[in-house]
Amino acid sequence: MSLIEVRDLSREFTIRKRAGAFRRTSVVKHAVHDLSFDIEAGEMVGYIGPNGAGKSTTIKMLTGILGPSGGSALVAGLEPSRQRRELARRIGVVFGQRTSLWWDLPLRDSYELLRRIYRIPDQTFRRNLEDHVALLDLGDLMDTPVRQLSLGQRMRGDIAAALLHDPEILYLDEPTIGLDVVSKGRLREFLRALNHERGTTLMLTTHDLQDIEALCDRVIVIDHGTAVFDGPLPSLRANGDASRTLVVDLVDEASPIAIEGARVVKVEGPRQWLAFPAGASAAPLVAQVAAAYDVADLSIHEPDIEDVIRKLYAR
Amino acid sequence: MSGPLHPQISLYAAIATRSFRRYSTYTAATLAGIFTNSVFGIILSFAYLALWEQNPSAGGYEADQAVTFVWIGQALLMTVALWSGGSTDDLAERIRTGDIAVDLYRPVSVLGWYLAADLGRGLYHFTTRGVAPAIVGALLFGLVTPSPAGAAGFLVSVVLAVVVSFAVRFLFAASAFWLLDATGPRVLLSVLATFFSGLTLPLNLFPDGLRQVALALPFASYIQTPADIWLGRHTGLDMIAAIGLQVLWAVVLLATCALVLRAATRKVVVQGG
Structure with a gap:
């Protein structure tokens, strides 16, 4: 069984529009339509597509915060929307444009709260904290309130936060957005090492194709809610004329x-x-x-x- | 709600502690707030004194009790986050921006999370913006003090006041899941809470009919109920009944919050990509 199994997954939204003073018409939009793919443990997959292609909708369904309107998704043997909290202990999510840290608190306090939320055993917590803090160069920032961190620092803080509970799968949504070239490079290096050394499965949505080139062995391209390409990066090149x-x-x-x-x-x-x-x-x-x-x-x-x-x- | 009880409690205690600490970093705002509450208290006290001179024992309160009522109102105004400033403001904002997704990704109850944060905040506001203006009021006007049982009942009632007010604010904030922005509902809530909590005038002064309705509403839990317990108007079984009504509202409203949250996460899209 694959770690992530997606079968004919669909999600439609009804959009109501005003049509005249009192009448409203509704339009059904297929954000994701009959999407199928498998991801094996240890893969690094780039999930790309233009804005509005259905990338975020897919991730929301894979993490269980949005239920599918058709088809099925199975992640680590769990049905995400029904077993959201159980699944949450086994996955990590990083958003480039959102933070899971507490704005007014130092990084250390955010990590301490996460330790309790995920009930991370002391030894695991200490080991992960030491490893990630060293690799992500967060040592001097542990007592700084998050609101005083730069974007790059905050991003590193967020990635360490998402990894404290040893997730099997890490979803990254635009992780390098807004970062300078040096920060991007270091982040990619860290993610590569994470995948190689811990076998963490990575699924990455991005507009930055260098992220894909640097990290992903496999690319799924989605457009209008459907996968238009699924394969290794070199054959994507060969494929597109x-x-x-x-x-x-x-x-x-x-x-x-x-x-x-x-x-x-x-x-x-x-x-x-x-x-x-x-x-x-x-x-x-x-x-x-x-x-x-x-x-x-x-x-x-x-x-x-x-x-x-x-x-x-x-x- | 599965698993052993202990880690749950330690988690929520940790959240409440962090929330307390978070508010305590803004000392200047707290001092300014204490000043404002004190000024409000002084103005209202003089207005009440003028009113009670015309109409002694209005609503069954003596003049010194009425002035004490004013300062209890000022002390609880921020404690129950009557106008704004609670964890539910964060909730509304996070629904609006879509950051609520981050909360939903966590293996923890969103309702429990925000309640714990609001209790931590409430404790901070009670010990600072509650106690400090009350001392000002006591020095300037001399306030009525409660019996030991009244003081104990008051503290229990204040905790319940925060819980009830939290649940009401949570429901109004959660409307943002459907309305996309909860500013309108929040303004409406401020007006209702100002009027029906007893902040402007003790509910016992309301005319027949309106008075009974107002006393039965959850807003009465905010200020009216704790104040009446402090002032010794509810004692013995009567006090237990008053606290019982607060408990009832707390349970009913929190259960409603849980249902609304479930409906929201089922049906509604988390905004933004």
């Missing part, structure tokens, strides 16, 4: 390079850009170019997954 780019610097300016298997998309002086399918090998192209032209330099650019995903959405 993505092309790789061979950038050629010639010694002298020349007319567009004509070789088989690639086409010139841009010329700028002696530099030319050649697009070729993401699935194809670059080696024969390089050989052809090198045989026919005086080449000063060559480089290959991977497709930007942002482009790939945009193409998927556009379908």
Whole structure:
């Protein structure tokens, strides 16, 4: 049995609109529609899609704060909306835009309350606190009220908070939003280590595709409530008609390079850009170019997954 | 509500303690509040004294009892968070912003959580904004003191006042689940509570009919009931009956809160992504 099993999961909302002075019409919106996927223990899954695609609705159903209107979800063998509190002991949730810490209290007090809420055994609590405080560099901040923390500090504080009770699954909703590059990098490193060392399953929704590139072996793309792609990151690139780019610097300016298997998309002086399918090998192209032209330099650019995903959405 | 009792109690005690500590960090606000309560108390005391000179033993209160009633009202005004300032303000705000989702993700009763926080807050407000203005009132006007039984009954009644007022405020705040914003209901609640708690005028001075209704409403638990116990108007079985009515309201209202919360989490979407 998979850790997370989602079968034909649906959730519709009825939106009432004014139509004239007294009449109202209702429109049924399918936020999530016949969604199915499995996530195994220890996976790191990126869950992405445009705004309003149904990402948050899915997470709400997986954590049990919203019941499904059709289909089923099973998380760690529990039915989330019926066994919300039992499930809550086994999962951790981190929102980039919300905090689970207490605004007026020092971090230490928030952690102390969480210890009681989750009834964390003393030894586990001390070990987790020591580990996470060290790794997330929170040592000097433990006695600072949360309202005085910077966004990055608060985010680290929130992640440590979500992990105190050793959750099997960690849901992260836009965890790097608003963080600077250095903070983002450190956070990703921490999450990777968490997954490798403790086997924590990670499900991540984000608009930051670098999060996905850095963390996720698998990506589920959702649009209009339905999964439009589910697979490893490289095949997402191959899937979206993505092309790789061979950038050629010639010694002298020349007319567009004509070789088989690639086409010139841009010329700028002696530099030319050649697009070729993401699935194809670059080696024969390089050989052809090198045989026919005086080449000063060559480089290959991977497709930007942002482009790939945009193409998927556009379908 | 499963599991052993002890960890539950220690959790709620910890919440109440943190809530107390949270309010105690705002010393300047507390001092300003004490000053305001004292000024209000002085003004109302002089108004009452003028009124009672015209109409001695109005509502069955002697003039010194009426003045004591004023200061009990001022002491309990913040303790029961009559206008605002309770944990239920946080609740309404968290429903509005969608942060309530964080509370719902926790393996703990949301109702129990906010009640514990409000009791911690109530204790802070009672010991500061309750006691300090009352001392001012006692020094300036000389207040009526209760019998030992009256004092004990008063303290029990005040705890129940906080619980009843919490449950009423919780219901009004929870309307934000459906209305998306609870500002309107909160204004309505302030007006009702100001009038029917006894804050402006003891309910015993209300005309027949309205008086009986007002005394039966939960708002009477806020100020009227504890004040009458302090003043010795409820003693013996009568005191037990008065406290019993508070207990009844507390149980009925908290049960309603639990049902409303369940309906809200079933039917209503947590706002925001």
